[in-house]
Structures are given as C-alpha cells and as structure tokens.
Amino acid sequence: MVIQVFYYLFFFRRLAAYTPPVKAQSQEYPVSVIICARDEAHNLAKYLPGILVQNYRTSHEIIVVNDNSKDESKYLLEEFKKSFKNLEIIPLTQEAKLIPGKKFPLSMGIKQAKYEVVLLTDADCIPSSEFWLQKMQEAYQPGIEIVLGYGAYHKQPGFLNKIIRFETFHSALQYFSYALAGIPYMGVGRNLSYKKALFFNNKGFSSINQIPGGDDDLFINKVATKTNTAIMIDPETYSFSAPKKTWKEWWRQKNRHYSAARFYKPKHKFLLGLYSLSHALLYPLLIVSLFYNWWLALSIYGVRLLLQAVIWYKSMRKLQEGDLWPMFLLFDLWMFVYYFLFVPALFKKPRQHWN
Template sequence: MHPIIPLCAFYLFCFIAAVQVFYYLFFFTRLAFYKQQPAAPAVNPDPVSVIICARDESKNLTERLPSVLRQDYPAAHEILVINDNSFDDTKFVLDRFTSEYPRLKPVELVQEAKLIVGKKFPLSVGIKTAKYDTLVLTDADCTPATPEWIRSVQSAYQPGTEVVLGYGPYEKKPGVLNRIIRFETFHTALQYFSYACAGMPYMGVGRNLSYKKDLFFRNKGFAGHNQIPSGDDDLFINAVANARNTRITLDASSFVYSPPKATWGEWMRQKQRHYTTSKYYKPIHKFLLGLYTGSHFLLYPLLALNILITPEPLSWYVWGAFGLRFVVQAVVYYGSMRKLMEKDLFWWFPLLDLWQFMYYIIFAPALWKRPAARWK
C-alpha cells in the first residue's frame, strides 16, 4: 500500500470528525442548553383556531379528539376538523361530538381539489374558515400531553412572533422499532429546534405547529409548492420563517403525542413520504443539512478504514478525534433528551447513532423519488 493512502484516510477522518463537532457545538448545543423563558400568564390571551385535517379517521377521532376538545384555555377558541372526503364514519363521529362540544366546528369536503394535491387543500380550507388569527395545527391521531397544550403554545408568542414550532414525539412502546422511531423523531427535532435557535428556522412538523393566519395569506398560502403533495408543514415554514418571526416551545405541556407505526414497512413508507420534500428547501438549508448528513454518513466507514490501515502513532489521534466527537455528542444528547422527555433513549444512543448509517442508505432514494399524489 502506498504510504500516502493511510495519511489521506487519516486527514479525511479528522476533517469529517471536525465537521461533526462543529455542528454539535455551534448548532445543537443551542437546544441542549436552551432556557425556556417562563411565560407570565396573559391577562387577555389571544383567541385561537385549532385546525385538524381528517380523512377516514373515525377511530382516531373517537379516541383522541376529546383531549383537544377539553383543553383548558381561558380565551375564545374553536376546534375546526376538516373532513376531507372520508368514506368511513368520520362525519357521524363529528356530529356526535358537536352536540356535546359547541367549540367543535366540522367542515365537510365532498370533492377533491383538481389543482392542489395532498393535504394542502383541506388545510387551506380550514385556514380560510378559521375565525381567529392565531392558528394551532395538529393531526387527527395526536393527543396533547396536557389540557394546557393550547395555552402553552400560545404563551410562546411575543410581539413580532408569527411562527411557533412545537414538538410532536411518538408514544413509548416496547421494542427496537419504537426506539428507532423515537430516536429519529428526536434527531429531527434536535436539528430544526437548534437551527431555529440559531436564527435559521427551516421546518416544523404539522403534528404541533402554530402560525398566524395573516402570515399564511401574505405569502399566498401554499402557492409556491401546491404541485407537491407533501410539505404543508415543512415547505411552508421553510418559505416564511425567519430569525425575527419564529420561536420554539419546549415546555412539556406543549407536546403532542402520536402513536408510532407498528411495523417496519409502515414506518418506512411514512418516512419515504416525508423525505420527498427536503429537496425543495432553500439552498442554504440544503447545504447545511447535506453537509451534516454527509459527514455523519462517512464517519463510521472512515473510522473502520483508519482502524485497519492507519499506523501508530496516528491511530491514537484517530481514536482521540472520535472520542472528542463522542463526548460532545453525549453532552448534547443528554441535555436535549432531558428537554424533550426522551431520557430513556440516552443509553441507547451509541447504537442508534451507528444505526443512522444504515438509515441514510435506506432512505436516500426518497430524496429523488416522486411524491405520492395523496396525503393518506
């Protein structure tokens, strides 16, 4: 073997490890050490419109909608459920709840939009129908962590705030798949919360998202990406959020939980659908996310290569670089997992971080795959 090959492998590994350490120190520490400012109870909180889009969700609505309808919010608020051409008993479930909860406002859609695909048309109808300027979005299969969910999200608004990003974790269940799903959700949140704290918000999740109705119409809604079925949450936030108008909420009372997929096939289809939108992000976001993902993907193969071919004493520097990245990562993960109520994942993170290498391989084709035409 030519002596320059081990040297090149060594320097390349050190560069990749340095890139990873940079992301953890510059971006991700912002979440790990974030201090949520205690919000003073508002004397006159703003009225709120909660919007839920549902298609064939009678079972989920029966089980989970009451937790939204029973929110303890002192100001005026309404719960809009957009029934998007359901074939099941969704309409009858909503009719039954309407008689008990006057704040519930069902909106029936009986035909598909021709030019707007996916969830964006029913959501646009819901936003247009909403009575109040502050919108809080969630899904039919979501359950707020507490009756103070709306209050907690609303309290994140300050003068000039137009977007509030919340956390939508998955429920804890037994098994490896559940840990993987929850870790991937945590890892995604680590990135979008940290970027928002750095003044570079690039996405939110529709399970727990809030923004102003006026912001939606000022930016012509989803007009910039109506042809893309997905992206009603992340592409819209990517287009309209900035350092001045965006805040995050990490109060545990603001979390909204969803049931995780039960099989590997279901989860993989869900993730492939989600990843079809990232190629439409702003160039700066694509570059930063791509550099982080690329360095993460190359880290373990380069570590293995250096273990095999790098002679002493350089091999000690290889382990030193990897150890530095590991320690910084552990500190960031511990602080961030505490904030996001995912502490039980901490002891699994070395294996889950290694799993990310396979994760990138599995889901890389989704970056150029054509999105499905339906949102459900």
Template sequence: MLMGWGFYIFCAFGLTTAIQLFYYLFFFRRVAYYKSPEKPQSQQHPVSVIICARDEDENLARNLPGVLVQDYPTTHEVIVVNDNSFDDTKYILAELKKTFKGLQVIELAQEAKLIAGKKYPLSIGIKEAKHEVMVLTDADCVPASEHWLFKMQDAFTNGTEVALGYGAYKKAPGFLNKAIRFETFHTALQYFGYALAGKPYMGVGRNLAYRKGLFLRNKGFSSINHIPSGDDDLFINKVANKHNTTVVLDPDAFTLSAPKKTWREWRHQKARHYSTGKFYRTSHKFLLGLYTASQFILYPLFVASLLFFDWRFALIPFVVRLLVQGIIWNKSMKKLGEGDLFPLFLFWDLWQFFYYIIFASSLWKKPRKTW
C-alpha cells in the same frame, strides 16, 4: 506511524469530526441548554385549532376529546375539516359536536384538482378560522397535557408569527418504536437547533402554530400546491426567519402520536417526508447535506484511520466528538421526553450510518399524491 495516503485518510477524518463538532456546538447545543424566556405575564390570545381528517374515525374518537377539553378559558375554536371521508368520520364528529359546542366541522364533498395532499382542506380550514393565532395538529395526535393550547399560543409575543412545537411518538415495546422515536428526536434536534440559531427551516404539522395573516400575505400554499407534502415544512421554509420564529419546548406543549407498526409503513412515511427536501432554500439544503454527509462518512473514515494510521491519534477526535455529542444528546433527550433512548447512545450513533443506507431510496422514490 504510516504516512502517505493513510495520513490523508486521518486528515479527512479529523475534518469530518470538526464539521460534526461545529453542528453540535453551534446548533444542537442550543436545544440542550434552552431555557424558556421569562415573561412578566402570560398572554391568552383568541385561538383557532385546525385539524384535517380523511378516514380518521377511530383517531378522532380517541384523540379529538383531548383537544376539546383543553384548559383554556379564553375564546377559542376547534375546526375539523372532514376531507371526503368514506368511514364514520362524519358521525363521530356529529356526536362530539353535541357535547362540545366549540367544535366546528367543515365537510368537503369534492376533491381539489391539481392540489396534492392536504393543502386544500387545510387552506379551507384556515380561511374559515375566526382568529389570528392558529394552532395546527393532526387527527392521530393527542395533546400531552391539558395545557397544550395555552403553552403554544403563549409563544406569540410581539413580532412572533411562527411557533414550532414537538410532535412526539408514543412509547411502546420493540426496536421499531425506539428507532422511530430516535429519528423523530434527531430531526427535532436539527429543526429546533437551526431555529434557535436564527435559521428556521421546517416544522411538523403534528404540532405547529402560525398567524393567519402570515399565511394570507404569502398566498398560502399556492407556490407548493403541486407537491404532495410540504404543508408544514415547505411552508415554514418559505415564511420563517430569525425575527418571526420561536420554539416551544415545554413538555406540556408536546403532542403524542401512535408510530407506524411496520418497517414498510415507516419507509413510506419517510419517503413522503424526504420528497420535500429538494425544495428547501439553498442555504438550508447545504447545511443539512453537509451534516448528513459528514455523519455518513464518519465511521468509515474512523475505521480506516485505525487501520492505516496511528490508532492513538484516531481515537482522540473520535472520543472528543462522542463526549460532546453524549452531553448534548443526554440533555436534549431529557428535554424532549426521550430520555429512555440515551442508554443506547453509542448504538444510535452507529445506527445513523445504517439508517441512511436503509432509507436512501426514499430520496428518489415518488411519494403518493394522497394523504
């Protein structure tokens, strides 16, 4: 057995593995073994569904009917904010409104000055919402079932002000599709796991619900209006806590979106998403940063331990982590409808190292101010 610096490399590898196991056993295990709390009876709140759209005529024609035909007999409205579209969005909405009387359309004809992204149109939609419980999604999303609205609003028991849903991507052939879906799963594993552990830090605008009163009490997006993104994750990071936040992991409550078709488009999307991370609470940045760093250096330290220390000792923590990770990934992927990704489990584990390298530039590139 080699001692000296080889031993210290092995110790660093052991510590890194221990950090990873902590995250899997303390945070992510909660997603894998999550069971919806039993309720004596379900609730049906009056609900406002809010969708913002800019040049989304094809997506609205394809997806909006899925929102409008939800099996939800209680009072609800669907608000679409048409934000300065130049395509046929206006006409698509007018045609849908003839059939669906519950559809409310807000036409914006002027750009909001000094307010980046979709925060202004979303704020207008929230202001016009008639009901306290609001469910948010995007124009390129379609509910996975006709029970989506019921499942999302049913999460609002006494004290609940935020409900985090899963915004999945549609399955298609090719590696890019699987890579996008794996990244989406991995991100969800984190924000669901943190929320279940009492440390909610983000949600996704593709499938999110919160109370109008919560939005108004916190002065909406006023503190983040200068940031291009953040209407979903930064707002939730600001207002969510262990007492007012829940998750909805029922497959009927998922939404489905069409993923990007090129690596370039996906990189631009991730650059916009990652631009908000530096504005998270300090505790969240520390936890997310420690997890990412331990993940990134794990394989280099493992290889170095194999080469410069006793390979038999190096295999022990590596195999233990793989077993724990495999069990939790398998159960969580099935729960989130991504079970077809698990056969490539070992590849995805290694892929994360290269993923961080490929998308590292997204951390410092400035995203577009439009949406």
C-alpha cells in the same frame, strides 16, 4: 469528524442548553385549532376529546375539516358538536384534483378560522395535557409569527418503537437547534402554530401546491426567518401519535417525509446535507484515519463522542426521551445505515395522496 464537532458546538448545544425566555407579561390570544381528517372516524373518536376539553379560558375554536370521508366521521362529528359548541365542522365533498395532499383542506380550515393564531395537529394525535393550547400560544410575543412544537410518539415495547422515537428526537434536535441558531427550516404539522396573516401574506401553499407533502415543513421553510420563529418544548405542549407497527409501514412513512426535502432552500439543503454526509462517513473515515494517525483520529472522535453523549443526554431529557440515552452509541451506529437507506427517497416522485 471535525465537521461533526462543529455541528454539535454551533447548533445542537443550543437545544441542550435552552432555557425558555421569561415573559414580561402574560397574554392569552384567541386560537383556532385546525385538524384535517379523511376517513379518521376511529382516531377522531379516540383523540378528539383530548383537544375539545383543553383548559383555556380565552376564546378558541376547534375546526375539523372532514375531507371527503367515506366512513362514519360525519355522524361522529355531529354528535361531538352537540356537546361542544366551539367545535366547527367544515365538510368537503369534492376533490381538489390539481392540488394533491392535504393543502386544500388545510387552506379551507385556515380561511374559515375566526382567530389570528392557528394551531395545527393531526386527527391521530393527542395533546400531552389539557394545557397544550394555553402553553403553545404563550410562545407568541412581539414579532413572533411561528411557534414550533414537538410531535412525539407513544412509548411502546420493541426495538422499532425506539428507532422511531429516536429518529423523531434526532429530527427535533436539528429543527429546534437550527431555529435557536436563527436558521429555522421546518416544523411538524402534528404540533405547529402560526399567524393567519403570515399564511395569506405569503399566498398560502400556492408555490408548493403541486407537491403532495410539505404542508408543514415546506411552508415553514418558505416563511420562517431568524426573527419570526420561536420554539416551545414544555412537556405539557407535546402531541403524541401512535407509531407504526411494522418496519414496512415506517419505511413508507419516512420515504414520504423525505421526498419533500429536496424542495428546501439551498442553504438548508447544504447545511442538512453536509451534516448527514459527515455523519454517514464518520465510521468509514475513522477506520481509514487509524492507519495514518491513530492518536489524532481517536482524539477527535473522542471529543465528538463526548459532545454527542452530553448534548443528547440533556436534549433527550428536555424532550422526555431520556430512556433512549443508554443506547446512544447504538443509535449513532444506526445512523450510518439510516442515511444510506433513505438517500433514494430524496430523488423519488412524491406520493399523490395525503391519506
């Protein structure tokens, strides 16, 4: 429990208390938005217009890498191109057999990007506003090469939706807070920006090409530093995705995501592992401690619970997930189950396809 108190005081309070820095001057950078899509015609028809109509006066382009799609994506993109001249289409017709995942199509998109600032999202994502592009690039200032955004999920009825959104919030609480503490370790490809030079100066995905996932979190884990990473949590910069509809689909998705975590840097694995272990053992150790010194155990647990309630409340409101807070104690108990469910994913062989 003491370890948990430390994490809340040293790390998580940073997001709860975060106030965006005031910029001395405003600057608009040319931006290349990159989307990789394989058999995503339905999603492109539904979500791509929200990206094409971004309100941004400075030069920008929307690059869609059509990765060996067998559906109607080609014809759909050609129709969009007639109306939106800043849409660039990169058709890929051959598989990169030795590079599993979407690293090859993403690399092709970055290589052909005209502009230094690249902004990544997925074909099944839609920005929360027409100012997504403008405000994401506002986080850049001298020395900043990476901007971490929030990739949220649509609010829908049902307990599974709340679990998915809570887990997404809890992950964001960690990677935003770690970044604010000067220890950035990941970002999400649904809403992520970095400099093109950073990508090529670090030889792109060459060191992780053999891993199917990791085009977002493992790359950021490799190149992010204390001084080159910023966060952007303005509600107008969120991206929204459709959550999974069944527990089975969500289970597969989370197993795929966690399979890349074992490739993080040792210091990140230690910090994340210690927090997860202390969280997973919290209630079993609390019960045992009650038999030895019940008042001390309840006192420390009470401090931790109060810190958690306040920090989660403020952080959830910042990330527009405030409706989850009344269930915070239930979610805390759920995490005990959650960690044990997904520990095996850390040791599984990653899936070889990205879509």
